[in-house]
Amino acid sequence: xxxxxxxxxxxxxxxxxxxxxxxxxxxxxxxxxxxxxxxxxxxxxxxxxxxxxxxxxxxxxxxxxxxxxxxxxxxxxxxxxxxxxxxxxxxxxxxxxxxxxxxxxxxxxxxx
Amino acid sequence: xxxxxxxxxxxxxxxxxxxxxxxxxxxxxxxxxxxxxxxxxxxxxxxxxxxxxxxxxxxxxxxxxxxxxxxxxxxxxxxxxxxxxxxxxxxxxxxxxxxxxxxxxxxxxxxxxxx
Numbered sequence: 001x002x003x004x005x006x007x008x009x010x011x012x013x014x015x016x017x018x019x020x021x022x023x024x025x026x027x028x029x030x031x032x033x034x035x036x037x038x039x040x041x042x043x044x045x046x047x048x049x050x051x052x053x054x055x056x057x058x059x060x061x062x063x064x065x066x067x068x069x070x071x072x073x074x075x076x077x078x079x080x081x082x083x084x085x086x087x088x089x090x091x092x093x094x095x096x097x098x099x100x101x102x103x104x105x106x107x108x109x110x111x112x
Numbered sequence: 113x114x115x116x117x118x119x120x121x122x123x124x125x126x127x128x129x130x131x132x133x134x135x136x137x138x139x140x141x142x143x144x145x146x147x148x149x150x151x152x153x154x155x156x157x158x159x160x161x162x163x164x165x166x167x168x169x170x171x172x173x174x175x176x177x178x179x180x181x182x183x184x185x186x187x188x189x190x191x192x193x194x195x196x197x198x199x200x201x202x203x204x205x206x207x208x209x210x211x212x213x214x215x216x217x218x219x220x221x222x223x224x225x226x227x
Binding site: 002004006035040041043044048088098099100101102103104105 | 114116143145147152153154155156157160168170202204206214215216217218219220221223
């Protein structure tokens with residue numbers, strides 16, 4: 001059983017469209033991170049959100065942490081083929097261990 | 113480029129064999145975590161080492177073991193390989209006393225196939 005549920009699992013869209021990926025849990029996290037992973041590579045950190053209700057923007061990507069720190073969303077505006085990849089959310093429950101709990105990921109494909 | 117390297121890139125083993133995977137962390141990073149990522153899944157935490165001592169463990173059996181060395185390198189050893197051990201194995205290094213809230217930098221992974 002995954003502590004973090006991501007949806008959708010797969011997303012296939014045309015260049016220029018907008019999209020939102022969701023990451024939900026019944027557990028509270030001290031922080032939540034979003035990663036992007038390319039085939040044959042490890043996950044690369046995009047952003048960390050720490051405060052409930054926090055919104056962070058990274059160019060065309062907007063990340064939001066839920067008020068209760070149980071969920072998060074990633075919104076991409078005007079998607080481009082270069083955005084194609086596996087997007088993973090990961091939560092830190094605040095233990096001294098620093099263990100990350102990952103969702104299953106959203107495979108995004110953006111067609112030209 | 114995260115500065116974390118892993119070897120080998122790919123590995124094929126048969127059931128029952130033993131395997132050692134290697135990771136080289138960023139210089140100065142005292143904490144290394146290992147994750148298993150099965151096909152179509154997110155990474156699952158195996159264990160974490162801090163200054164050469166195991167600092168915590170996920171839901172993996174004892175045949176998964178590790179070592180961390182003073183030169184910022186580490187190993188993941190898996191004994192008695194099973195078919196379900198086929199996965200991408202990722203190491204992640206981080207700075208700080210315990211890894212808590214520190215950014216984890218992932219290596220490219222080792223793809224293990226068990227036949």
